[in-house]
Amino acid sequence: MKEDTRKTPRVGLFVTCLVDLFRPTVGFAAVKLMEEAGCTVEVPMAQTCCGQPAYNSGDREDAAAIARQTIEAFEGFDYVVAPSGSCAGMLKKHYPTLLKGTAWESRADAFSGRVHELVSFLVDVLGVTAVPAAHRGSVTYHDSCSGLRELNVQKQPRKLLATVEGLDLKEMANPDVCCGFGGTFCVKYPDISNKIVEEKTASIAAAGAETLLAGDLGCLMNMAGKLHRQGSRIKVRHVAEVLAGMDDTPAIGGGGR
Amino acid sequence: MEVTSPQFKQKSRKALADEQLQRAMGKAKSGFIGKRKKAVEALPEFEALRSSARAIKDHTLAHLDLYLEAYERQVVASGGRVHWAETAEDARRAVLDICRSVGARTVTKGKSMITEEIALNDFLEKEGVRPVETDLGEYIIQLRGEHPSHIIGPALHLNKEQVEEDFRRVHTELPQARDLSQPESLLGEARQILRPQYFQADVGITGANFLIAETGTSIIVTNEGNGDLTQTLPRVHVVVASIEKVVPTLEDASQILRVLARSATGQDMSVYTTFSTGPRRPGDPDGPEEYHVVLLDNGRSSMLGTEFHEMLRCIRCGACMNHCPVYHAVGGHAYGWVYPGPMGAVLTPSLVGVERSGHLPNASTFCGRCESVCPMQIPLPRMMRHWREREFERGLNPATQRFGLGLWAFFARRPKLYRLATSLTIPALSGLGGRRGWFRSLPLAGGWTRHRDLPAPEARTFMQQWRDRDTRKQDGGAA
Ligand code: SF4
Numbered sequence: 001m002k003e004d005t006r007k008t009p010r011v012g013l014f015v016t017c018l019v020d021l022f023r024p025t026v027g028f029a030a031v032k033l034m035e036e037a038g039c040t041v042e043v044p045m046a047q048t049c050c051g052q053p054a055y056n057s058g059d060r061e062d063a064a065a066i067a068r069q070t071i072e073a074f075e076g077f078d079y080v081v082a083p084s085g086s087c088a089g090m091l092k093k094h095y096p097t098l099l100k101g102t103a104w105e106s107r108a109d110a111f112s113g114r115v116h117e118l119v120s121f122l123v124d125v126l127g128v129t130a131v132p133a134a135h136r137g138s139v140t141y142h143d144s145c146s147g148l149r150e151l152n153v154q155k156q157p158r159k160l161l162a163t164v165e166g167l168d169l170k171e172m173a174n175p176d177v178c179c180g181f182g183g184t185f186c187v188k189y190p191d192i193s194n195k196i197v198e199e200k201t202a203s204i205a206a207a208g209a210e211t212l213l214a215g216d217l218g219c220l221m222n223m224a225g226k227l228h229r230q231g232s233r234i235k236v237r238h239v240a241e242v243l244a245g246m247d248d249t250p251a252i253g254g255g256g257r
Numbered sequence: 258m259e260v261t262s263p264q265f266k267q268k269s270r271k272a273l274a275d276e277q278l279q280r281a282m283g284k285a286k287s288g289f290i291g292k293r294k295k296a297v298e299a300l301p302e303f304e305a306l307r308s309s310a311r312a313i314k315d316h317t318l319a320h321l322d323l324y325l326e327a328y329e330r331q332v333v334a335s336g337g338r339v340h341w342a343e344t345a346e347d348a349r350r351a352v353l354d355i356c357r358s359v360g361a362r363t364v365t366k367g368k369s370m371i372t373e374e375i376a377l378n379d380f381l382e383k384e385g386v387r388p389v390e391t392d393l394g395e396y397i398i399q400l401r402g403e404h405p406s407h408i409i410g411p412a413l414h415l416n417k418e419q420v421e422e423d424f425r426r427v428h429t430e431l432p433q434a435r436d437l438s439q440p441e442s443l444l445g446e447a448r449q450i451l452r453p454q455y456f457q458a459d460v461g462i463t464g465a466n467f468l469i470a471e472t473g474t475s476i477i478v479t480n481e482g483n484g485d486l487t488q489t490l491p492r493v494h495v496v497v498a499s500i501e502k503v504v505p506t507l508e509d510a511s512q513i514l515r516v517l518a519r520s521a522t523g524q525d526m527s528v529y530t531t532f533s534t535g536p537r538r539p540g541d542p543d544g545p546e547e548y549h550v551v552l553l554d555n556g557r558s559s560m561l562g563t564e565f566h567e568m569l570r571c572i573r574c575g576a577c578m579n580h581c582p583v584y585h586a587v588g589g590h591a592y593g594w595v596y597p598g599p600m601g602a603v604l605t606p607s608l609v610g611v612e613r614s615g616h617l618p619n620a621s622t623f624c625g626r627c628e629s630v631c632p633m634q635i636p637l638p639r640m641m642r643h644w645r646e647r648e649f650e651r652g653l654n655p656a657t658q659r660f661g662l663g664l665w666a667f668f669a670r671r672p673k674l675y676r677l678a679t680s681l682t683i684p685a686l687s688g689l690g691g692r693r694g695w696f697r698s699l700p701l702a703g704g705w706t707r708h709r710d711l712p713a714p715e716a717r718t719f720m721q722q723w724r725d726r727d728t729r730k731q732d733g734g735a736a
Contacts, residue, residue, distance in 0.1 A: 015719050015720070017669075019719055020679070020718050020719040020720055021679055021683050021714055021718055021719075022712065022714045022715070023712075023714070023715060024715050024717070024718060024719035024722050025715065027719040027723070028719075028722075043719075043720070043723050045672065045676065045720065045724075046672045047672065048668070048669045048670075048672050048675045049669045051669070053662065053665060053666075053669075054662065054665075054666055054669075055642070056623060056642060056645065057645060057649060057654070057658070057662055058642065058644075058645030058646040058647070058648055058649030058650070058654070059646075059649050059662060059666065060646055060649075062662075062666035062669070062670065065666075065670050066666075066669055066670060069670065069672070073672075145622070145623070145624035145625055145626070146623075146625070149624075149625040149626070149628075149629055150625065176626075177582060177624075177626075178582045178622050178624035178626065180582065180622060181622065182621070182622025182623060182624070183622075183623075185619075185620070185621065185622045185623075186622075186704070186705065187702075187704030187705055188619060188620075188658075188704065189266070189269070189583075189619075189620050190704045190705070190707050190708055191266075191269065191270050191273055191707075191708075192269055192273070192583055192586050192587060192620065193622075193708070194707075194708035194709070195273055195586040195587075196582045196583070196585075196586055196622070197708075197709065199582075221711070221712055222709065224712055225695075225705070225709030225710045225711055225712065226708065226709040228695055228709070228710040228712075229697075229708065229709045229710045250694070252712050253694045253695050253710070253712035253713070254694055
């Protein structure tokens with residue numbers, strides 16, 4: 001990607017529906033990180049959700065319609081970046097599958113090549129090696145499944161976290177094990193989901209960090225919701241907030257502003 | 258075996274409340290995962306081996322008819338017989354006919370999931386033939402009247418103390434004061450009980466891990482050696498295997514063997530890898546007088562060429578369930594049929610119909626860990642999604658779910674309307690969440706709030722705030 005270093009990359013931010021609705025802070029953190037790394041960031045208004053709820057419920061028709069709408073909305077950007085491994089994975093890996101054999105096949109393939117998850121975009125594409133942020137305190141990092149297994153997001157967030165001044169990373173046991181969110185899974189099979197997230201919050205607690213970070217808001221809301229129900233004082237944030245130095249905002253569930 | 262998969266939810270709730278089960282699963286989980294990891298890390302070419310194992314099966318499946326016919330010719334040439342069974346019923350009949358032809362009263366059995374699939378034990382028993390399981394795990398669950406909860410560890414759901422209790426209850430001829438506190442003492446006792454059975458049995462039944470087209474050989478891998486005794490001591494050896502077990506050559510089987518045990522138990526090789534080719538030949542020191550193979554289809558050939566084709570590469574190593582958070586949470590019995598975990602979530606709908614097993618492909622977070630460890634690189638989550646698609650097409654999911662999804666999709670496909678709706682509801686919801694910032698319960702969100710709190714949204718959506726920022730910029734005001 002070195003050929004892009006001279007011109008300013010134009011990035012379309014795929015906000016993701018959860019960030020849009022529940023935690024805009026993550027979106028602004030993503031914008032800040034990319035602008036600081038020399039991108040111009042725009043937010044196409046014609047986006048809604050990546051379509052996973054339909055796709056993972058077997059509803060291909062709606063999923064494909066949403067895929068076409070998203071591809072259309074992001075036409076013309078150098079990159080399409082999402083602050084979520086799961087949504088980026090949907091855009092990058094599953095849109096081409098969904099639209100294979102249709103008139104949209106080649107557009108979906110070309111689109112896929114431009115899609116990235118936020119933190120891996122910063123590190124692997126823009127070549128960011130350090131962030132100018134500071135965070136007093138200890139954090140532990142959970143690897144969300146899609147980012148990890150579909151997009152190989154694992155080293156990148158740790159690499160940048162290591163450059164945050166004052167931050168102490170305390171790894172939990174099995175950070176790569178699912179938190180039990182699974183999109184609609186957590187409401188369709190609440191008891192099983194609960195068992196899985198209980199195991200997760202136990203390893204989070206055992207890590208002894210003050211703050212839990214991850215790169216996917218769905219997983220974060222799940223873990224934060226469980227920690228809060230358990231009466232834990234561990235704060236929960238999207239990793240982008242800390243990397244962007246925006247940890248002065250209330251943590252997830254920290255009350256309206 | 259009766260399909261109880263429709264009761265998956267009730268069964269999983271029961272499993273979650275079962276302390277014994279949870280204790281057993283906790284132990285099993287850490288054991289399997291650590292051992293596989295070590296074995297894989299010790300073999301740098303493991304990834305390459307996975308790809309070649311996969312290629313062997315892909316090739317075989319592309320020419321399955323050819324290899325099965327070649328296999329049959331070789332079995333016949335070595336003095337054995339092949340019985341083609343299209344259905345479970347055909348397979349049960351074939352086994353019974355063989356038993357009847359030699360007047361068998363007792364049969365010994367090596368561990369075999371296929372005989373579970375065709376519910377052979379119940380059938381034989383009803384027909385007056387006594388099946389004796391010789392694998393320790395299978396023996397234990399036979400004593401308990403249960404079914405396997407794991408494809409390679411049938412009694413994985415049990416703790417040692419439960420087994421001790423069963424042995425004391427059933428082996429009443431042995432002294433009460435004996436020490437059964439160690440796994441070895443349990444194995445020793447089972448061996449002691451089983452030894453005479455091998456000699457009483459007229460027929461020995463085993464499964465097969467591989468069938469070799471080139472030689473007509475069947476291969477089983479075991480860790481206890483019971484399979485060897487099962488197939489060599491009785492007069493008749495019956496192999497019950499499904500059609501996708503065939504591979505072209507011995508060389509191919511040994512390639513796949515290199516990933517099998519490592520993925521399953523983390524061993525380089527299982528303790529015993531036993532090859533059987535036909536009955537005893539003149540001059541052989543031992544071996545059965547008759548050698549039969551019952552080849553089961555039971556719906557597999559109809560998977561060929563469909564989205565589920567790749568499932569036929571499965572070598573039944575169990576790695577997918579060993580790494581599955583849902584399997585860890587509820588154990589194997591909740592799945593309600595023979596095959597549990599991710600492989601069961603794909604295979605069960607293929608074999609018994611998705612209308613009876615729809616929960617299985619739905620009860621997955623799509624975390625993808627199963628696919629990442631499957632030695633045959635089977636895209637399990639993708640195939641579970643295909644089952645969800647079939648369900649959706651046929652309108653099998655609950656009406657409330659379809660309604661919710663339809664409503665959501667209506668808005669998601671209309672960005673302007675979506676924007677409008679969310680810019681009204683989110684601030685309201687945020688206001689409701691108030692200063693506490695959390696919901697302990699919320700109408701329509703019971704699935705979420707039963708076990709966890711829901712963080713209230715921030716005051717306004719990202720899009721609302723972004724528009725303001727843009728307007729401010731355009732107005733030349735401070736951004
Ligand atoms: S699906 Fe893969 S991991 Fe699961 S049992 Fe089959 S071969 Fe093993």
